[in-house]
Amino acid sequence: MILRLATAELLVLSAIEYRLSHKIRCKLLKYAGSMTRLWDLLHQRNRSDEPAEFDLLRLCLRKNGSDNLLSQANIWFNQGINVVSVADPNFPRRFADRKVQISLLFYRGANISLLYKKCVAIVGSRSLNSYGREVTAEITRQLCSKGYCIVSGAAEGADSIAHVEAIKTGGKTIAVLGCGVDRVYPISNKNLLANIAHSGLIISEYRPGTAPMAKNFPARNRIIAALAEAVIVTTAKTKSGSLITAKLANNMKVPVYAIPGSIFTNEQKGCHSLIKQGCAKIITDLKMPELNTLTIGERATNNDANEAKSFQGARINQRALVDPGQIRLPVASNQTEGKIFEFLTLGPGTMEQIADYIGLSLANTAQILTGLELAGCLTNRRGHYELNRFS
Amino acid sequence: MRTQKYSSITSCGISGINGVLVEVEVTVLPGLPSFEITGLGDSAVREARNRVRAAIVNSGYRFPEGRVIASYAPAWIQKSGTGFDLALALAILEASGQIVRPRGEEPLLIIGELGLNGEVLGIPGVLNRILTIYKQKKLFYVLGPLDNLLEAELVSKIKYFGVEDLKSAVAIYSGVKMTQKRPAAAHEETSQQSPRLDNFFGQEMAKRALTISAAGFHTLLMLGSPGCGKTSLASCLPGLLPDLSEEESLAVTMIQSAMSKGSIIDSLVRSRPFLAPHHSITGAALIGGGSPLRPGICTAAHLGVLFLDELTEFSSSVLDLLREPLESGQIKMARAKEFAVWPARFLLVGAANPCRCGYSLEANDRCSCTPNQIKKHLHRISGPLWDRLDLCVKMQSLSGDELLNSLTARVGTEHETTASRIKVCHDIQKRRSRELGLSFHYNSNLPVDDYCRDMKIEKQTIRLLSDFAEKKAISARSYHNLLRCSRTLADLEQSLSVKTEHMAEIMQYRLDLNTLL
Numbered sequence: 062m063i064l065r066l067a068t069a070e071l072l073v074l075s076a077i078e079y080r081l082s083h084k085i086r087c088k089l090l091k092y093a094g095s096m097t098r099l100w101d102l103l104h105q106r107n108r109s110d111e112p113a114e115f116d117l118l119r120l121c122l123r124k125n126g127s128d129n130l131l132s133q134a135n136i137w138f139n140q141g142i143n144v145v146s147v148a149d150p151n152f153p154r155r156f157a158d159r160k161v162q163i164s165l166l167f168y169r170g171a172n173i174s175l176l177y178k179k180c181v182a183i184v185g186s187r188s189l190n191s192y193g194r195e196v197t198a199e200i201t202r203q204l205c206s207k208g209y210c211i212v213s214g215a216a217e218g219a220d221s222i223a224h225v226e227a228i229k230t231g232g233k234t235i236a237v238l239g240c241g242v243d244r245v246y247p248i249s250n251k252n253l254l255a256n257i258a259h260s261g262l263i264i265s266e267y268r269p270g271t272a273p274m275a276k277n278f279p280a281r282n283r284i285i286a287a288l289a290e291a292v293i294v295t296t297a298k299t300k301s302g303s304l305i306t307a308k309l310a311n312n313m314k315v316p317v318y319a320i321p322g323s324i325f326t327n328e329q330k331g332c333h334s335l336i337k338q339g340c341a342k343i344i345t346d347l348k349m350p351e352l353n354t355l356t357i358g359e360r361a362t363n364n365d366a367n368e369a370k371s372f373q374g375a376r377i378n379q380r381a382l383v384d385p386g387q388i389r390l391p392v393a394s395n396q397t398e399g400k401i402f403e404f405l406t407l408g409p410g411t412m413e414q415i416a417d418y419i420g421l422s423l424a425n426t427a428q429i430l431t432g433l434e435l436a437g438c439l440t441n442r443r444g445h446y447e448l449n450r451f452s
Numbered sequence: 453m454r455t456q457k458y459s460s461i462t463s464c465g466i467s468g469i470n471g472v473l474v475e476v477e478v479t480v481l482p483g484l485p486s487f488e489i490t491g492l493g494d495s496a497v498r499e500a501r502n503r504v505r506a507a508i509v510n511s512g513y514r515f516p517e518g519r520v521i522a523s524y525a526p527a528w529i530q531k532s533g534t535g536f537d538l539a540l541a542l543a544i545l546e547a548s549g550q551i552v553r554p555r556g557e558e559p560l561l562i563i564g565e566l567g568l569n570g571e572v573l574g575i576p577g578v579l580n581r582i583l584t585i586y587k588q589k590k591l592f593y594v595l596g597p598l599d600n601l602l603e604a605e606l607v608s609k610i611k612y613f614g615v616e617d618l619k620s621a622v623a624i625y626s627g628v629k630m631t632q633k634r635p636a637a638a639h640e641e642t643s644q645q646s647p648r649l650d651n652f653f654g655q656e657m658a659k660r661a662l663t664i665s666a667a668g669f670h671t672l673l674m675l676g677s678p679g680c681g682k683t684s685l686a687s688c689l690p691g692l693l694p695d696l697s698e699e700e701s702l703a704v705t706m707i708q709s710a711m712s713k714g715s716i717i718d719s720l721v722r723s724r725p726f727l728a729p730h731h732s733i734t735g736a737a738l739i740g741g742g743s744p745l746r747p748g749i750c751t752a753a754h755l756g757v758l759f760l761d762e763l764t765e766f767s768s769s770v771l772d773l774l775r776e777p778l779e780s781g782q783i784k785m786a787r788a789k790e791f792a793v794w795p796a797r798f799l800l801v802g803a804a805n806p807c808r809c810g811y812s813l814e815a816n817d818r819c820s821c822t823p824n825q826i827k828k829h830l831h832r833i834s835g836p837l838w839d840r841l842d843l844c845v846k847m848q849s850l851s852g853d854e855l856l857n858s859l860t861a862r863v864g865t866e867h868e869t870t871a872s873r874i875k876v877c878h879d880i881q882k883r884r885s886r887e888l889g890l891s892f893h894y895n896s897n898l899p900v901d902d903y904c905r906d907m908k909i910e911k912q913t914i915r916l917l918s919d920f921a922e923k924k925a926i927s928a929r930s931y932h933n934l935l936r937c938s939r940t941l942a943d944l945e946q947s948l949s950v951k952t953e954h955m956a957e958i959m960q961y962r963l964d965l966n967t968l969l
Contacts, residue, residue, distance in 0.1 A: 187824075188969060218823070247824065424957050427960040427961075428953045444846030445815060
């Protein structure tokens, strides 16, 4: 395994130094047949039929020293980092099928077989209102109960909720990072990433240690799209990064679904425009019968299928699931509260607007709102009160 | 044997905001003509050589020949300012035998700056000096500038002679009785009318928070979009706060006298200070500093309002300096050479935008800041300082209708009503603190152990608070401040006990940073 990591490091370094293109890296790996074999070949004498670029790799190897490469690989190995390449027989075929150029995939986590499971990507905004939070969580629960593995980007907001819910429900989840798999970004997801590494999989095409640079994230999105059988956009504003994922998925002919919201708010405008443009299908049923027709993930061996079945049955905490037919508003205990709920179903409102609507003084409104907030019916977000569903 | 050419006159300097008695000694020794001042003086003290020599000569006296040495004792204390000029001139005249203080006259304390033509000019900090000798129970008559006469007469127990030139100072020093001149009638100060609350349309929630904050001296933060009226609302504060009491007024006048830059103080300051420093302020300017130590804006805002507009733009290390004074109400400065304690019990009012672009609290999607950017923006104010902000109000831009309404001038009594409610609330707090034997009487400063006995908090209120504390994971400080704020609200409503409704309302003004992301 250390040899594989050392080879990966060599390929990454030579790609930077000698601009080895993706195509050439694939050619080299395919010629060698495996990463360890490539390492061996580089340490042997020139062969007559080897590609010309082998010399470049040897040059790079001499420059960096194989001992250095091995010690770096050793560090990574001790951190639980691993790598797969196109040369490996178990490299997901989806990437090649969907014309995604990836030759190396670093990963951290126990369960590499998740890459061949049927996966659904859940993407959304980093900043969510209560509707966004609830709908993301519920969709995740429903998908996990169907045995799908949840792919997302481990960003703040919707991504985190999807991962957290998947782990909570006993489902499987893959986090695709825009930085090295050893890095934690955003820092607030430190515990979450540790949990995913424990029960799921963290993958990245970037060399471990790579900083989370802005340009990495749109590129990361193509991996999310490529891994998934379907992409679900739970929330998106007009300029959301989730829309990039949706576009990429469209290009790869991966079905995209979007969740509609209130037209009074801006939180779902991106979703609405996806649906309007025909880029995404609308989700109107949280049980999502449309997903039943999806192809099951590649290489679904008997073993895998059994495993899928087993966590469908036993590991899913059925009680955590809410029957989508029963989406309900908080129950109002008196007329004023009822009026407040009625007002807030139209969209979030400030305390002044609420006081105006229910015709009470600010002081009285504030008292009622505190009560509702403590009871979990409302949340204040950026100075506006929002209804919590499923309370 | 020749007569000793020596004279010693008492004067008084300023250290921070307190007076320091200084003995000005002068001797004329034989030798080449020279004039030196010893005793750790700053440039203003050293430059007195030229002013005093010119004033003596231009007033028709003779500057002694020989080696003139002046010493300001105690020599190890740093002296600053121009207040010693007059004492120095008189001491020189006496040492050179031109004047003499008759025996049996009252001890005299002499302060004042000299002009080149012999005129006696006003100086800052006269009140502080007089209060110092009054407190030390030293019997002095004070001879000082005529300009400062009204300021000096604020302390009626001390006799003050105001003189306008060196000649009349000499006359009084020599025991000639003179009628006291009065300074020219004080120019009618056109008191700046602070903006009225009535003129301000909308933002009812912010007005409410402002009232509670002013009533109990609770720190307030206004978060809102650019142009929503944060600064205008804060500028209503001086008009809303009740005038200073006699005792408070003396303390504030003293601070203003010490820190005044040339303006003449002719009566006790009644209106509360309102200071709004620019956000480029340095730490030394904010809480005081320098060498010798000088008080800063915080002390100048004592018993008044310190308004920090664009709170997030202040250097965070400067803002953090406010942490101690916010808690203790005073500033203890310690330097290798000096130590000083100044009062700094002010009402901190801050205004800030909720994010870099400023519009994240709006309902429309004008704000495109990411949660991370907002976090970065808000974290320019440190967590401990956030914890000390008792009340926080989130303000949105005025709607079109409200803007239209604001064009029509409104004549109302909202301003007066609010001001009188705040006054009543202050009186209630005064009574309470008198019963408790506290020197400072605002709810924001109530000690923790007096709550249960004196704040009359209902059991249900405590239960609600515990519920809130558990859900929001608030600090012990926030817990107590919620109690204090709701006590103020109960006082405002003139309720004897703190009811759940008061607590519930205050909770809406409690900031949870996560709700802003």
